[in-house]
Amino acid sequence: MTPLPEPPAPDTLRAHLREVYRDRAGDLFAFAYRLTGSERAAEDVVHESVLRILDGRCRVDTARGQLALLLFGVVRNVAREQRRQVAREVGSEPSQQPGVSGHPEHVLAVRSALEALSATDREVIILSAYHGCSPREIATALGSTSLVIRVRLHRARVRLRRLLDGRPASAASVARLGVRS
Structure with a gap:
């Protein structure tokens, strides 16, 4: 049985995440915006994704790939979660909401x-x-x-x-x- 890889040290992860966020924040926001359709929701999704990695709610295995690409995956999951939550609160499918004119x-x-x-x-x-x-x-x-x-x-x-x-x-x-x- 292969042991699980050790997570990176918190300071190392924080520094690497800061660098990735500085370089790719626009791309992450654009991706979240296209998934959510709202600027406010996209900002929330990106920030929540970064916070989840920082506080340990979401473990990132950097041996699996680049942190920037893994962060896109976290953004995707948080956007899906938020979309389901909004659908439950509104009681309708998100695709039935009116579009932006x-x-x-x-x-x-x-x-x-x-x-x-x-x-x-x-x-x-x-x-x-x-x-x-x-x-x-x-x-x-x-x-x-x-x-x-x-x-x-x-x-x-x-x-x-x-x-x-x-x-x-x-x-x-x-x-x-x-x-x-």
Whole structure:
């Protein structure tokens, strides 16, 4: 049985986290914003993620990957948690909440198509398209393998394309072999 790796010393983790936050805070905020749809909620998610790592509520194994990529995973989990909590409090699905007005029509179309995707599809699309992460980086952030991420990314793109074209994006229609768009 392999022993668990020792967590980094608190001072080392704090210094490394400070450096990562200074370098990637904008990317983390943008990712959280695209997951939550609100500036205030995105700020809360990013700050809560950093606090969870600092106070030990969320253990980060830096041997598993870069701290910045692991922090994206923590942001993702906190955003999901917050989204479920809001849905319970409001008593409705988050996707049924009114959208933000004042954006061009194509931006609203992409936003609504992203909201129609499953959470996992939305996350891989956002990390790939908006943040330029490679499948390997996305796999590290989401705790998966790069092969699984490549498949999920392909399927998510197909579903998104179908939604934007106005066609149904059901999993059954995408999963059929030999069907190409």
